Amino acid sequence: MDFYKKVEQFVQESSPKSSRHALRTVFWMKRIYPQSDEAMLIAAVAHDIERAFKKDKLKGIKGNKEGFLDKKHVEDHQEKSAEIIGNFLKKQGAEDGFINKVKMLVSKHEVGGNEEQNILKDADSISFFENNVDYFIEKLSVEIGKKEVRDKFNWMFKRITSKKAKEIAMPWYKDGIRKLED
Numbered sequence: 646m647d648f649y650k651k652v653e654q655f656v657q658e659s660s661p662k663s664s665r666h667a668l669r670t671v672f673w674m675k676r677i678y679p680q681s682d683e684a685m686l687i688a689a690v691a692h693d694i695e696r697a698f699k700k701d702k703l704k705g706i707k708g709n710k711e712g713f714l715d716k717k718h719v720e721d722h723q724e725k726s727a728e729i730i731g732n733f734l735k736k737q738g739a740e741d742g743f744i745n746k747v748k749m750l751v752s753k754h755e756v757g758g759n760e761e762q763n764i765l766k767d768a769d770s771i772s773f774f775e776n777n778v779d780y781f782i783e784k785l786s787v788e789i790g791k792k793e794v795r796d797k798f799n800w801m802f803k804r805i806t807s808k809k810a811k812e813i814a815m816p817w818y819k820d821g822i823r824k825l826e827d
């Protein structure tokens with residue numbers, strides 16, 4: 646787990662505020678898929694890394710008709726995160742095959758695709774509902790809009806592939822939707 650530890654430290658140092666979401670994505674990935682390999686765990690901890698380097702966090706979201714779900718915003722977010730973690734691993738001396746696997750996973754962590762990309766996406770959704778709901782309700786529903794936050798919650802839940810992951814996320818998702826109505 647040599648590279649994993651280095652990446653975890655990199656994530657914690659570059660974005661202390663969101664490191665809980667990152668670490669819990671790793672936790673849930675291990676829970677739903679205990680045989681996850683090191684590349685998968687690295688992808689889980691680093692999947693949102695581009696946000697740490699984004700000056701205006703709401704750029705590409707605010708003012709968009711689709712809000713958080715704007716296609717270009719989602720694609721940029723996945724691709725930039727893959728790029729950043731790929732470059733980091735390269736500097737640490739990781740092999741190309743390993744780096745490519747991490748990038749392959751991170752570059753589709755929002756939309757999923759193959760089995761392992763879907764596992765990352767599901768773990769991300771669980772960690773989102775476990776940790777990020779209050780921030781979205783208290784801060785982003787004011788700054789972006791209630792409808793956009795509701796759309797985001799629905800999208801983050803609906804995109805989950807595995808039944809097990811859906812069951813875990815369900816109570817937090819329902820709670821989030823309820824709180825949003827208050």
Ligand SMILES: [Fe+2]
Nearest residue numbers: 692693722755
């Ligand atoms: Fe993400």
Ligand SMILES: [Fe+2]
Nearest residue numbers: 666692693769
């Ligand atoms: Fe995430």
